Amino acid sequence: xxxxxxxxxxxxxxxxxxxxxxxxxxxxxxxxxxxxxxxxxxxxxxxxxxxxxxxxxxxxxxxxxxxxxxxxxxxxxxxxxxxxxxxxxxxxxxxxxxxxxxxxxxxxxxxxxxxxxxxxxxxxxxxxxxxxxxxxxxxxxxxxxxxxxxxxxxxxxxxxxxxxxxxxxxxxxxxxxxxxxxxxxxxxxxxxxxxxxxxxxxxxxxxxxxxxxxxxxxxxxxxxxxxxxxxxxxxxxxxxxxxxxxxxxxxxxxxxxxxxxxxxxxxxxxxxxxxxxxxxxxxxxxxxxxxxxxxxxxxxxxxxxxxxxxxxxxxxxxxxxxxxxxxxxxxxxxxxxxxxxxxxxxxxxxxxxxxxxxx
Numbered sequence: 619x620x621x622x623x624x625x626x627x628x629x630x631x632x633x634x635x636x637x638x639x640x641x642x643x644x645x646x647x648x649x650x651x652x653x654x655x656x657x658x659x660x661x662x663x664x665x666x667x668x669x670x671x672x673x674x675x676x677x678x679x680x681x682x683x684x685x686x687x688x689x690x691x692x693x694x695x696x697x698x699x700x701x702x703x704x705x706x707x708x709x710x711x712x713x714x715x716x717x718x719x720x721x722x723x724x725x726x727x728x729x730x731x732x733x734x735x736x737x738x739x740x741x742x743x744x745x746x747x748x749x750x751x752x753x754x755x756x757x758x759x760x761x762x763x764x765x766x767x768x769x770x771x772x773x774x775x776x777x778x779x780x781x782x783x784x785x786x787x788x789x790x791x792x793x794x795x796x797x798x799x800x801x802x803x804x805x806x807x808x809x810x811x812x813x814x815x816x817x818x819x820x821x822x823x824x825x826x827x828x829x830x831x832x833x834x835x836x837x838x839x840x841x842x843x844x845x846x847x848x849x850x851x852x853x854x855x856x857x858x859x860x861x862x863x864x865x866x867x868x869x870x871x872x873x874x875x876x877x878x879x880x881x882x883x884x885x886x887x888x889x890x891x892x893x894x895x896x897x898x899x900x901x902x903x904x905x906x907x908x909x910x911x912x913x914x915x916x917x918x919x920x921x922x923x924x925x926x927x928x929x930x931x932x933x934x935x936x937x938x939x940x941x942x943x944x945x946x947x948x949x950x951x952x953x954x955x956x957x958x959x960x961x962x963x964x965x966x967x968x969x970x971x972x973x974x975x976x977x
Contacts, residue, residue, distance in 0.1 A: 623859050623901050624844075625653035625894055626715065626737070626760075626867040630880050631693040637702055639795060640695065642872060644706045650891040651898070654713035656867070657703065658736055661725055662690040664720040689879065697726065704731055721751045728755040737867075740764030740818050740846075746777050750789060753781025758810050760865060762846045764818030771813065772798065775839060779803035780836025782810060793809055808841050812865050815858075816846040821883040827854055829861050836862065852893035859900045866897060926960055928969040936965045938975065948974045 627647035633640035638703050640657065647655035668687045695703070700716070705716035718724035719735045727733045727811055735758040742748050743766045759778060776794035783797055783806070797803055815832045817823075844865030845858035855866050885893060911919060916956035918964045929944040936942065938960055946953045951974030952960065960975060969975065 621864065623863065623897055624654070624865045625652045625897060626654045626656050626865065627890060628656050628846075628867050628869040628884075630633040630656070630658050630869055630884075632876075632878060632880055632884060633657070633693075633695070634876065634878050635693050635695070636697045637695070638702055639872060640699065641706050643870070644710065644712065644870065646870065646887045646890065648710040649714045650870075650887065651894045652712065652890070654714040654715045655707065656664040656717065657695065657700075658693075658719070659700065659716040659721065659723040660690065660694065660719040661886055662687050664722060665690060685749060693878075699728075700726070700731060712760065718748070720754075721748060722752055724748065724755070727887075728757060733757070735760060738762065740766065740816050743770055743774050746774075746789070746794070748783045749774055749777040750902060753778040753810075754784075756782070758812075760812045760814060760844070760867075762816045762867075763835070764816035764846070764848075768834070771835065775807055775811065775841075778811060779807055782806045804840060807839070812844055813839065814844045814846040814865060814867060817848055820848050820880065821850045822848040824849060824854070829854070829858055832858065832861060832863060847883065850883065852885065852889060852896060855893055856896040856900055859897050860904075868893060896926045920949050921947070924948070926954055926957060926975045927951065928971055928973050928975065930971050932965050933968040934965055934968045938963050940964055943975065946972065948972070950974050952977060 627650065629640065629643040629647065637787040644655050652731045666686045668685060670686045704714045713734060714737065714798060715733060715737050716727055717739050718727055724736065728736070736752045736755065737760045738748070738752060740762040743761070743763060761774065773794065776798035779800070780789060780794045780797035781802065783800065785793070785797065787793055813835050815829070817826050817828070817836065819826065827849060829845070832845060836843045842864045844863040844867070847854065847855045847858065848869070855868055858866060868890070869880055869884035870890045871881045871886060874881050874884060874886050925948040926943055927946050927948050929942050932938070932942050940961065943960065960977065966976065
C-alpha cells in the first residue's frame, strides 16, 4: 500500500504581513486537510541587498517596480507573529513549518519554535553555509531543487551529509564530496532528506514541469522525492502523486486577486481542498500492485464473463463441436479458455439451446 503523501499547504507570504491573515490561512489549510502549513521566515536586511529589483513575476503581481528589499520588508513576520502561528497550529493539530532564508532564521525555527523539520527553498541549493547549518540541527530536511542540475543537487547533498555526520573537520568542497561518498551518508540521507522537484517560475509553464525528473533524482540519489508545484490549478500536483511523489507542496491564498507576489499563482481555499481530496484518492487508488479481482468486482465475474453453451439443442452422446456450441454470458459454466478441451467430446446429457455445458 502506498504511504500517505505529506501535503504542505504553502502559505508563504500570502499573509501580506498581516498576522490575522496568517492565522486565517492556517485555518484554511487545516480545513482543507493539509498535513502542514508553511510560512517563510526571514529578515529583509539579511536576505537581500537594497538595490536588487523584484523578479519579473513579482513586478507583474504587485503592479509596481519596487526593490525586493522594500517588498520583503512589508512581508516580514515578527517573532511574536511566529509564536502566535505555532500556537494556532498546535490548537488545530496541523504541523507548523517555515522556510528560513538565513542562519539566524534557521536557528530561531529550530531552537525556539522547535519545528519538526526544515524546508529549504530552491534558492538555497548552492547556499552551502545554510545547508550545513540546517544539517547540523539534526532535523529532517525537505529541499526544493528548482533551477538545479543533478551535479548541483549532489553537491548540496554532500554538504548535508557532512553536516549530519557531525564531522569535526573544517568544511570545504572536497570534504563535502568525501562525506557524500561515505557508506553511512547514504543511509542518513535516505532517512533525513526529501528532494522536491520544482520549476522556479510563477506560474510555471506546463511544458517546463518535467515530472519525470522526480524519478531521475530518486534513482540517482536514493532518497525520497516529491514535488513543489508552481503551476496553475491542481492537476499537476495530483499527477505528481501518481508518479511517486511522497511530498506535495502547493501555494494557497485567501484571495487569488489580492495584490502580492504569490497570490496569482496560488490556489483558493476550495481548490486546496479539491487538490488534497484528489491526492488522497490517487494514493488510495495506487493499491498493493497485486493483480487479482478486487473485492468490489468479484460479484461481477459471473455477470461479465462468458461460458460455453449450447448453440442449439444437443442430444445426449452427440459430439460437441464448433457447430453446436457457442460462447455467451450465462452466469455459470465452463470458461471459454477450455474451448478446445470440450470440442470433440461427447455430451454427457441432452442440452437445451443456451444451456451451459458441463464436463
